Amino acid sequence: MIRPLAVALALCATGPAAEPLPAPLTDADFPPVDMAEVELGRLLFWDAELSGNRNISCASCHHPRFGTSDGLSLGIGEGGIGLGPDRRPDPDNYPEQRIPRNAPALWNVGALGFTVMFADGRIEADPGRSTGFRTPLEDEMVTGFDSILSAQTMFPVLSQDEMAGHYAENEISRLIRSGRITGPDGAWSAISARIAAIPEYEQMFKDVYPDIDAGRHIAFTDISNAIAAYMAFDFRSDTSPFDAYLRGDVQLDPDAMEGLRLFYGDAGCSTCHSGPLLTDMQFHAMGDQQIGPGKAERFESHQRDTGRQRVTGRPEDAYAFRTPSLRNVTLTAPYGHAGAYSDLRRYLVAHMSRGELPEPYDLGEAILPDMELTDEDWPMDGSLSDRAGIADASRTAPIDTPALQDAEINSILAFLQALEDPQAANGGRMGIPETVPSGLVVER
Incomplete structure (x- = not known):
C-alpha cells in the first residue's frame, strides 16, 4: 500500500481570500465496526502467514513505530531482513529491486471519504461498477470485498517484491507467475487455505461470519474484509x-x-x-x-x-x-x-x-x-x-x-x-499483539 507526499505541500495558485476550514471528523465519517472482526483483522495484519515465504506481514511495511509506514524512502519487501530503517538485504536471498514507491501511511484510510487508494489511484470508488470500485483486475475481480480498503489488500500479497516472493520460491509466487490468481486453484485460495488450516483462525472466522459457521469456506475476501475493519478502527485519527x-x-x-x-x-x-x-x-x-x-x-x-x-x-x-x-x-x-x-x-x-x-x-x-x-x-x-x-x-x-x-x-x-x-504517536488504538495464531514472529 505508498504514502508519498507526492503532491507536495505545494503552493497551489490561490487568491488572497482564505479557504474555509473543514468540518471536524465525526463517527458519521467512518464505517461502523464489529470489534470481533477488528480483533481478527488485527491478528491477520500482524501475521506473516499471508506472505509467500511466511516472512513478511502487513505490519512489516506499515508499522506504528514508523507512523504506519516503514521509515524508509523506498523499502525492501521480499529479500529483506530487519525492521524500519534497519532493514537490509538478506545475503542468502538478495532482493531483485527496491519497492518503487514510498510505503503509504494508513491514517484514516478507512474513512468513508477515502475514495482513492495508492498514489496512482489504481483502486478507486466507482459507483457504476457492480463491485462499487475499479481495480486493475477488471473482469477478474471477484465480489465480496466490503470496501476499496478491503480490495486494496489484494495487491501486496500478489507482488513478488512486496509479499509473494520471487518466482519458484513458494507455491503462492508460482501461482501468481502463472497468472492463476482467482478461482479455486488460484493464489488467493491458496492463501485462504493456509489461514483456514490454523484452528484458532478457523474458529475466529466462524465466530465473526455466520455463513462460514454454516459451512462456507474461508475466502480471501473474508481475510481482506477483516484486515480492512482493523485498519479502519486502529488507524482512525481524529484527536489531534x-x-x-x-x-x-x-x-x-x-x-x-x-x-x-x-x-x-x-x-x-x-x-x-x-x-x-x-x-x-x-x-x-x-x-x-x-x-x-x-x-x-x-x-x-x-x-x-x-x-x-x-x-x-x-x-x-x-x-x-x-x-x-x-x-x-x-x-x-x-x-x-x-x-x-x-x-x-x-x-x-x-x-x-x-x-x-x-x-x-x-x-x-x-x-x-x-x-x-x-x-x-x-x-x-x-x-x-x-x-x-x-x-x-x-x-x-x-x-x-x-x-x-x-x-x-x-x-x-x-x-x-x-x-x-x-x-497515533503512541502507535494507534490497539497496540501490537503479543502473538499471532500461526506462531510466526511478530515484528515489534
Missing part, C-alpha cells in the same frame, strides 16, 4: 490538536495559528489538501523528485514513474499523483511518492518556494538501505531519465509573493505539528 480546535475545544498556539492562516490562505496549501482528511483525493503533477527503480516492467530499462498516467493512459496525467492526506505527517517521513526527502522542513523549502524541480538533488536526502543498486537509485552521472518531462508536466504555478521566509516555514511546520494525533 487541530481536531480539538475545529470542535471548539482548544486554541492552537500562536505559531500554529499563523501556520493555519498561511495554510488556508496565502500559501494555498488547502487548495489541494482540503477537507477533514486534508486531501482532495485528486491527482496533481507537482514536479516531485524521482529516485529508485521507477514503475517499470521487468523488461523495461527506464527509471520513470508517470503516476496517474499508468492508470489512465492519458498524456495529461503524466507525473500526477494523488494528494496525500497530511494527518500525522510529522510521523511519516520520508516524503514524496519516492520518499526523496527525509526531512519535512527540507521538503517544504524545496517544494513550496518555487514551482520547479529542486536543483541540485543529493541522494543523501533519502533513507535507503544499503544495496548494490546504486545506479538504479540515482544514475552515477547525476542525470535522471525524463527529468525535463517531470518539470514540464508540473502544474505548480509560481507564487506572486517572494519565496516563503524562514518564519513562515516555521509557522507552517507548527501547524503541521498540530495535525499530529497523540494516540
Whole structure:
C-alpha cells in the first residue's frame, strides 16, 4: 500500500481570500465496526502467514513505530531482513529491486471519504461498477470485498517484491507467475487455505461470519474484509490538536495559528489538501523528485514513474499523483511518492518556494538501505531519465509573493505539528499483539 507526499505541500495558485476550514471528523465519517472482526483483522495484519515465504506481514511495511509506514524512502519487501530503517538485504536471498514507491501511511484510510487508494489511484470508488470500485483486475475481480480498503489488500500479497516472493520460491509466487490468481486453484485460495488450516483462525472466522459457521469456506475476501475493519478502527485519527480546535475545544498556539492562516490562505496549501482528511483525493503533477527503480516492467530499462498516467493512459496525467492526506505527517517521513526527502522542513523549502524541480538533488536526502543498486537509485552521472518531462508536466504555478521566509516555514511546520494525533504517536488504538495464531514472529 505508498504514502508519498507526492503532491507536495505545494503552493497551489490561490487568491488572497482564505479557504474555509473543514468540518471536524465525526463517527458519521467512518464505517461502523464489529470489534470481533477488528480483533481478527488485527491478528491477520500482524501475521506473516499471508506472505509467500511466511516472512513478511502487513505490519512489516506499515508499522506504528514508523507512523504506519516503514521509515524508509523506498523499502525492501521480499529479500529483506530487519525492521524500519534497519532493514537490509538478506545475503542468502538478495532482493531483485527496491519497492518503487514510498510505503503509504494508513491514517484514516478507512474513512468513508477515502475514495482513492495508492498514489496512482489504481483502486478507486466507482459507483457504476457492480463491485462499487475499479481495480486493475477488471473482469477478474471477484465480489465480496466490503470496501476499496478491503480490495486494496489484494495487491501486496500478489507482488513478488512486496509479499509473494520471487518466482519458484513458494507455491503462492508460482501461482501468481502463472497468472492463476482467482478461482479455486488460484493464489488467493491458496492463501485462504493456509489461514483456514490454523484452528484458532478457523474458529475466529466462524465466530465473526455466520455463513462460514454454516459451512462456507474461508475466502480471501473474508481475510481482506477483516484486515480492512482493523485498519479502519486502529488507524482512525481524529484527536489531534487541530481536531480539538475545529470542535471548539482548544486554541492552537500562536505559531500554529499563523501556520493555519498561511495554510488556508496565502500559501494555498488547502487548495489541494482540503477537507477533514486534508486531501482532495485528486491527482496533481507537482514536479516531485524521482529516485529508485521507477514503475517499470521487468523488461523495461527506464527509471520513470508517470503516476496517474499508468492508470489512465492519458498524456495529461503524466507525473500526477494523488494528494496525500497530511494527518500525522510529522510521523511519516520520508516524503514524496519516492520518499526523496527525509526531512519535512527540507521538503517544504524545496517544494513550496518555487514551482520547479529542486536543483541540485543529493541522494543523501533519502533513507535507503544499503544495496548494490546504486545506479538504479540515482544514475552515477547525476542525470535522471525524463527529468525535463517531470518539470514540464508540473502544474505548480509560481507564487506572486517572494519565496516563503524562514518564519513562515516555521509557522507552517507548527501547524503541521498540530495535525499530529497523540494516540497515533503512541502507535494507534490497539497496540501490537503479543502473538499471532500461526506462531510466526511478530515484528515489534
